[in-house]
Amino acid sequence: GDSVTQMEGPVTLSEEAFLTINCTYTATGYPSLFWYVQYPGEGLQLLLKATKADDKGSNKGFEATYRKETTSFHLEKGSVQVSDSAVYFCALSEYQNFVFGPGTRLSVLP
Amino acid sequence: DSGVTQTPKHLITATGQRVTLRCSPRSGDLSVYWYQQSLDQGLQFLIQYYNGEERAKGNILERFSAQQFPDLHSELNLSSLELGDSALYFCASSVEGLNTGELFFGEGSRLTVL
Numbered sequence A: 001g002d003s004v005t006q007m008e009g010p011v012t013l014s015e016e017a018f019l020t021i022n023c024t025y026t027a028t029g030y031p032s033l034f035w036y037v038q039y040p041g042e043g044l045q046l047l048l049k050a051t052k053a054d055d056k057g058s059n060k061g062f063e064a065t066y067r068k069e070t071t072s073f074h075l076e077k078g079s080v081q082v083s084d085s086a087v088y089f090c091a092l093s094e095y096q097n098f099v100f101g102p103g104t105r106l107s108v109l110p
Numbered sequence B: 001d002s003g004v005t006q007t008p009k010h011l012i013t014a015t016g017q018r019v020t021l022r023c024s025p026r027s028g029d030l031s032v033y034w035y036q037q038s039l040d041q042g043l044q045f046l047i048q049y050y051n052g053e054e055r056a057k058g059n060i061l062e063r064f065s066a067q068q069f070p071d072l073h074s075e076l077n078l079s080s081l082e083l084g085d086s087a088l089y090f091c092a093s094s095v096e097g098l099n100t101g102e103l104f105f106g107e108g109s110r111l112t113v114l
Helices: none
Strands: A003-006 A011-014 A019-021 A023-026 A032-038 A044-050 A056-059 A062-065 A075-077 A086-094 A097-100 A104-109 B005-007 B010-013 B019-024 B031-037 B043-050 B053-057 B064-068 B074-078 B087-094 B109-113
Touching: A003 A086, A003 A097, A011 A019, A019 A104, A023 A032, A023 A086, A032 A062, A044 A062, A097 B043, B005 B087, B010 B019, B019 B087, B019 B109, B031 B074, B043 B064, B043 B074, B074 B087
Parallel strands: A011 A104, B010 B109
Antiparallel strands: A003 A023, A019 A075, A032 A044, A032 A086, A044 A056, A056 A062, A062 A075, A086 A097, A086 A104, B005 B019, B019 B074, B031 B043, B031 B087, B043 B053, B064 B074, B087 B109
8 A cells, every 4th residue: 555654753953954854655656745744732734745746845945856766755955943843744645545654853953 | 724623622531431522624625534643643544534425444443433514524433442542633624535635734632541
């Protein structure tokens, strides 16, 4: 079945550091890919998405490119802020199925 | 504010008891999803309804059941509660039932079983 694998956390960075959170997926067809973010005490909210190969999703300085050849959707940000501290979930949707990765906790220190 | 409303926000109960969690989706959204988030932060898909009908089922225990009513709100019923059922339960909604679009999450109901 479909699955999503992402790097285990926690990830701790200093403010203004470069961020990469790796995400790879397994799917039978052509899924849509998402990154969701969960801030402390809140529900998940969509950060960015891509619906086909080579699409780049971007929002709030975060980017991720749908790489079909490597079945990956890595999340990047050039300069993180303390306010980016949260749990990040990679996810895919295909047919009647929405699958989330285990989440990666990011802590950004001032 | 996602537009998805969940009640109650917090619930403390004892083992063996039964609770009902309620979810009101965003206006116009026909699909409702239920997820369980354990303390180790993993999200477990429980069940999905689309316009009143069960659409997909995940790892939902037999002690748990759900339904979606004609006004599209949904309830998740948890019975014979065990300590391990303590978790954050999220409801999410989307416009379509084909999972191609965005899910909008509520803020969750935190269940503590003592």
